[in-house]
Amino acid sequence: MKLVHLYIFGIGNVGKTLIEQVLESHTFFKEKHEIDLRIVGLANSTHTILKESGVGENWQNEFKSKGIDRKPDAFYESFATIPDFKIAVDATASKDLSLYYVELLSKGFHIVTANKIANTLHYTYYKEIREIAAFKDLRFEYETNVGAALPIVESIKQLYKSGEEIVKISGVFSGSLGYIFSRFSQEEKQFSQLLQDALVDGYTEPDPRDDLSGMDVARKLLILAREAGM
Numbered sequence: 001m002k003l004v005h006l007y008i009f010g011i012g013n014v015g016k017t018l019i020e021q022v023l024e025s026h027t028f029f030k031e032k033h034e035i036d037l038r039i040v041g042l043a044n045s046t047h048t049i050l051k052e053s054g055v056g057e058n059w060q061n062e063f064k065s066k067g068i069d070r071k072p073d074a075f076y077e078s079f080a081t082i083p084d085f086k087i088a089v090d091a092t093a094s095k096d097l098s099l100y101y102v103e104l105l106s107k108g109f110h111i112v113t114a115n116k117i118a119n120t121l122h123y124t125y126y127k128e129i130r131e132i133a134a135f136k137d138l139r140f141e142y143e144t145n146v147g148a149a150l151p152i153v154e155s156i157k158q159l160y161k162s163g164e165e166i167v168k169i170s171g172v173f174s175g176s177l178g179y180i181f182s183r184f185s186q187e188e189k190q191f192s193q194l195l196q197d198a199l200v201d202g203y204t205e206p207d208p209r210d211d212l213s214g215m216d217v218a219r220k221l222l223i224l225a226r227e228a229g230m
């Protein structure tokens, strides 16, 4: 049985859903793939818990009662010593955490991220992440950066790798703007109310100004452009 340790940063819409999915599929992974997938670390912006045996269905109560104040460096140091296969999952929109990826990789973590920031920082940093991941034989995965669950990033990556020239990519790149404007055009509701609904339903970024300003779409386009070798 292969033991896989997951450290999940961010327990909002995306993080919470992932935690529930991992807990639900625990038996499946054990029986079908001989993988014991354990969530051994959870963090939000202020608190963290570490539990080597893995959190269970009661994780929210455990986090509330046992979560300790997060002192960033001490937190990273404490789990960096665990030797087994470990994956850091970034389900935040934090720039600070994005800037910590190289450190996480150098401590032996694979990284899976929904957060678009690292892939849209300076190209030198973008390359550094990939170089260290390749050097240490670690995975850096970010399929949900564009299109959420749709396999868009990987498809473009594979097309580019196989020598195709991508001349055009078109689509609707913002779930929140699509949601807000399609309702705005059909319903007699205030824009502020629809924005609030989009936030509550989990469509927007943690700071919805990132969606309204076009920054979120710009980030997605930059990520795709880089995948397409531009």
Ligand SMILES: NC(=O)C1=CN([C@@H]2O[C@H](COP(=O)(O)OP(=O)(O)OC[C@H]3O[C@@H](n4cnc5c(N)ncnc54)[C@H](OP(=O)(O)O)[C@@H]3O)[C@@H](O)[C@H]2O)C=CC1
Binding pocket: 009, 010, 011, 012, 013, 014, 015, 043, 044, 045, 046, 091, 092, 093, 094, 096, 097, 114, 115, 116, 144, 145, 148, 175, 202, 203, 204, 205, 206
């Ligand atoms: N919503 C969607 O459909 C999709 C979202 N994404 C991406 O997923 C990410 C998360 O989105 P979402 O779940 O909606 O956001 P939420 O606002 O619901 O959750 C964000 C979580 O991140 C935590 N957090 C913030 N800073 C840090 C930090 N430095 N360290 C640890 N935890 C931190 C927050 O903690 P606290 O509560 O303490 O602030 C909170 O738990 C974003 O980058 C978004 O772009 C990607 C694809 C689809």
Ligand SMILES: N[C@@H](CC=O)C(=O)O
Binding pocket: 145, 148, 173, 174, 175, 176, 177, 203, 204, 205, 211, 216
């Ligand atoms: N805020 C984003 C969510 C996923 O990236 C969007 O509106 O599409």
